[in-house]
Amino acid sequence: MTIRFDDRVAIVTGAGGGLGRAYAIELAKRGAKVVINDLGGARDGTGHSDAALAVVEEIEAAGGEAMSNGGSVTEYEQMAEMVAKAKERWGGVHILINNAGVLRDKSFAKMEPADFEFVVRVHLIGSANCTKAVWETMREQAYGRVLMTASSTGLYGNFGQANYGAAKLGLAGLAKTLHLEGAKYNIRVNTLAPTAGTRMTEDLFPEEAFKAFAPEKVAPAALFLVSEDAPSNAIIGAGAGVFQAAYVTLTPGVALKGDACTPEGVAAHWSAITDRTDEIVPQSGAEQAMLIMKTLQAG
Ligand SMILES: NC(=O)c1ccc[n+]([C@@H]2O[C@H](COP(=O)([O-])OP(=O)(O)OC[C@H]3O[C@@H](n4cnc5c(N)ncnc54)[C@H](O)[C@@H]3O)[C@@H](O)[C@H]2O)c1
Numbered sequence: 001m002t003i004r005f006d007d008r009v010a011i012v013t014g015a016g017g018g019l020g021r022a023y024a025i026e027l028a029k030r031g032a033k034v035v036i037n038d039l040g041g042a043r044d045g046t047g048h049s050d051a052a053l054a055v056v057e058e059i060e061a062a063g064g065e066a067m068s069n070g071g072s073v074t075e076y077e078q079m080a081e082m083v084a085k086a087k088e089r090w091g092g093v094h095i096l097i098n099n100a101g102v103l104r105d106k107s108f109a110k111m112e113p114a115d116f117e118f119v120v121r122v123h124l125i126g127s128a129n130c131t132k133a134v135w136e137t138m139r140e141q142a143y144g145r146v147l148m149t150a151s152s153t154g155l156y157g158n159f160g161q162a163n164y165g166a167a168k169l170g171l172a173g174l175a176k177t178l179h180l181e182g183a184k185y186n187i188r189v190n191t192l193a194p195t196a197g198t199r200m201t202e203d204l205f206p207e208e209a210f211k212a213f214a215p216e217k218v219a220p221a222a223l224f225l226v227s228e229d230a231p232s233n234a235i236i237g238a239g240a241g242v243f244q245a246a247y248v249t250l251t252p253g254v255a256l257k258g259d260a261c262t263p264e265g266v267a268a269h270w271s272a273i274t275d276r277t278d279e280i281v282p283q284s285g286a287e288q289a290m291l292i293m294k295t296l297q298a299g
Contacts, residue, residue, distance in 0.1 A: 001228045005032035007088045010226070011082065011132055013073050014100030015038045016051025018198030019149075022215035023222045026054055030223070033090045037069040037082060038099065063275055064091075071098045079133040093134045095226045097147045098127035098171070103200060108162040108272030116163040123149075123167035128174060135187075140290065144187035145226035149174045151233065152193050158239055168193075172235055172248075179233040181283055188232035190225040194218040195239030217241045233283070248281045250291060255299040266282030 001114065002183075005027055008153060015024040016038030022040040036059075052068035055140040057203045067089065071078030076283025087094050102114040102122045131146055153161045154168025172191045179189040196218050197210035203215060221238035238242035254272045256265045282288060 002288055003030065003223060003229075005030045005095070005227070008032045008094040009035070009086055009092055010095035010097065011035040011037060011069075011093060011130065011134065012097045012099055013126070015097075016049050016053055018099070018200060019196055019215045019218055019222075020099040021055050022219045023099065024066070025059060025062075025249060026219045026223055027095070027226075028059040028066055029062065030239045030262050031093065033065040034059065034067075034167060035069050035082060035086050035093075036066055037071060037073070039072055046254045066261060073098075073130055074111075074121050076129040076133065081139065082125050085134045087137065092141055094141065094143055095145045095147075096130055096134050097226060098130055099147075099149050099151075100126055101149065101200070103161075103164060105158050105160045105164070111162060116166075119163035122169070123164070124170040124174070127171055131174075131178065135182075138182070138187045139185045142186045143241060144182060146175075146178065146187065146189045147225050147231055148172065148189070148191045150191045150193045150255070152195065152237070155193055174234060176248075183232065188230050190230065190232060191235045192222055192225060193235065193237045194217075194221075195237070204210075213240045224296070247281045249276070249281050251276055251279045251286060251289060252298075255296050256289065 010027050010032045012020045012024045014020040015036045024036055026155040028034050035220065038049040048068045048070045056066040056068045056073055064167060068080045071081060071082050083093055090259045100122065101115045102119060104119050104230060106115065127148055134144065148171040150172045151164065151168040152158070153165040154172060157165055175191045182189055195213060196215045197213040198207045198215060202210065217240050218238045221236050225234065225236060235246040237246055252273060254269045280287070280291065
């Protein structure tokens with residue numbers, strides 16, 4: 001079975017290079033019409049970035065269809081305009097890959113509040129802006145596939161990336177609620193934590209690994225997660241052709257009654273509280289309260 005995107009319109013943010021470019025080229029090869037968003041030349045983010053234009057040219061040279069957009073994901077109005085232009089030319093927007101991103105790494109002790117805010121703004125608010133800009137269209141169409149780009153830093157932490165990690169786990173949280181709200185409109189929302197050799201990571205990878213971790217080795221996960229038969233609410237890791245799944249789990253816990261319901265009681269029961277036997281993967285926040293009721297009844 002070949003996965004195709006004929007008659008689908010896709011927006012990939014930050015697609016002038018790295019992972020976004022790889023996703024956009026593969027989507028176009030498989031029939032999608034693709035908006036290549038990346039920061040424009042002008043200070044207000046308008047205009048067309050050279051990098052985005054180069055990707056459009058590459059797609060068109062291969063017989064595909066694409067348009068460039070120089071809006072910044074941090075500006076909601078620019079994202080709304082981008083969506084309007086895609087709809088004007090191609091009649092809808094079916095796929096959004098929120099991929100644009102920046103780094104301002106420093107230990108938290110040395111990080112300026114402005115650098116924390118900027119990184120959260122580009123990744124988290126930026127992805128919320130783009131998703132908001134397409135949401136109503138996807139609801140009206142009763143079709144939408146949205147992919148958030150998280151990171152192992154968000155899921156598990158990484159020294160020197162407090163701003164980035166906060167934003168990236170925020171995106172996984174955003175995806176979980178949008179998955180619930182989008183379900184009845186056939187909007188599926190997933191999260192991808194990629195590992196790839198790009199300009200963002202070029203100083204971290206040794207040369208050989210840089211090649212093995214080519215962005216093209218992440219693209220299969222991104223494309224499946226925005227395809228017709230995509231799952232929803234998945235958190236997928238991908239790098240160098242290895243594909244993984246991550247989960248947010250919850251242990252059954254322990255009911256501490258009477259005198260045991262104290263900080264000392266929590267300390268005394270720590271290993272039982274954190275025991276992962278029979279842990280679950282809640283499908284919504286309400287399941288925490290349901291599991292609490294079950295644990296109370298059991299114990
Ligand atoms: N490379 C990795 O190993 C890795 C790991 C985890 C997560 N990620 C995430 O994957 C995504 C892609 O990263 P990459 O490695 O390809 O890096 P990259 O730097 O090549 O790509 C990011 C792109 O986003 C664009 N961009 C930045 N700010 C923007 C804005 N305000 N509006 C529009 N475009 C903007 C940049 O111009 C750039 O082209 C990012 O969200 C990144 O955090 C990458």
